Amino acid sequence: MARILIYRRNLRFPHASVVDGTRALGELGERHGFTVDATEDPAVFRPAALRRYAAVVFLSTGGPVLDEAGQDALRAHLTAGHGWLGVHAASSTAYEWPWFEGLVGARFDRHPAIQTAPVRVADPGHPATAHLPARWEWTDEWYDFRSDPRERGARVLLTVDEADYTGAAMGLADRHPLAWCGEHDGAPTFYTALGHAPEAYADRAFRGHLLGGLRHVLG
Template sequence: MSRSRFSAMLAIMLAGALTSQAMAQTGNPGGPINDNLGEMDYGVCRGLDPKCYHDWPRAPTTKYRILIYSRTGASRHANLGHVLPAGLNPPLGPDNVAQAGMIRMAHEQGWDVDWTEDVTQMASLNGYNAVIFLSTSREILDDTAKTALRQYMRAGGGFVAIHNAFGTNYTWPYYEGMLGGANFYDHLPAREGDVVIVDDKDASTKGLPKRFHYRDEWYNLVPFPTHVRFLATTDEKSWATPPKVGGDAKSIAATMGEPGAILPDYLVHPRYPSVVGHHPGHGDFHPVAWCQYYDGGKVWATTLGHDTRTYQPHGMPGADEFQAMLIGGIKSVMGAAPFCQ
């Protein structure tokens, strides 16, 4: 074959590949605005094909054990309370509401549970049926922990992302892929609205009402999640009018529904007024929970979980439904219930 003919064939193949890639990004739920939010190739097998799960030989599970990781590197949600001291299972105070709520749920299910904000405790994860990132923020893993998490997933591990886990590890593309190829972009102040179950066959949504009232920050996501099974959305038309935000750090935190939260200075004192466009939201399809296989493991993710009361029994409207979703999602990544079906 001549060099010119080979070059022409190669050009045609590349053009076809690029066309296929562009076509793969269209038709996202929620309308064409989401078609242009990008779709990175994370270099792993991910999506809804069980072939992406490494069902390797393993010892039979006699007792489920989960790890709750709530380390924060910037802003810290008020429901996490004070920063936990180093080590595994440090004592909790009355303000560590989210951690205590997760521990209570685990004990009610008969699971063993560890909790930590010490990155050195993330060096060995293979003893856990599920690793849960609970409203972590920013860069909270060192190289050793990143390697351990990646190897854990490749061995068929289970990962659960809750709320500000989407505002974490921005500089690590592998982690963004774990979240469904999605990431936190922004949100308005916390307000009430409705969660809508769009897939009631999953272990995390089965038996829940089709719609329930809830209060959250309703994260906007860029990129928009792809190759996942969407489980729940929020109806943007149901949202209450957001309160106006202004004042000092304490009043801003209170208005955002985070009294006692630690806010970074760039949120309190922006250098200049913004001159760029505002995220318009996701319109008719605003996902808040989904699942996928990822690089050998299983992932269940939700952007919900902002309000302190959501971790308490009957703490607020929708709290019990949120906790039921969460327990079902954890069960599914652990193998205690069908996953992403």
């Protein structure tokens, strides 16, 4: 049975929803055959401890959440072929570490006020999106990123049209990325910008989105 590590440390913008996200991932594991451990302790990021995990989830992490030894351990673990999944604020993590930018695909820049807009499925041929309708009404923080993850070769799965909400600043019109997958130094990767609010993790469609992302990073 695969074991997944959920890392929840946030030194910038702590999210109460990490409790709900951890619960949701644990319940998905019970149903779909994997187990989860959750921690905010950076000391877990050492080779001997990481060896237990098939994938690592950064659940709304933020800021410099790993020391140098932890960064080295995570990089070695992932370049050995283990998976990485980032949720929501994970893109605001480790700005001081260039390698991590390649891992997450794009850095968080800013977001306007929380509001509702239709999420658009850009790629329905992925397990994280195959169950979703072509347009999916959702309420969240619509993240702007410092770059377009497509520039790093990411496969964009979900988008939002910047005309459908107020305050967008990326200037990508209907190509504004919300979720994507790829590979970085041998590690399968998945990131979704969705998941700010606690109630998101009770939503069946969003849980299916997370499950599909886990299936991607678990291979």
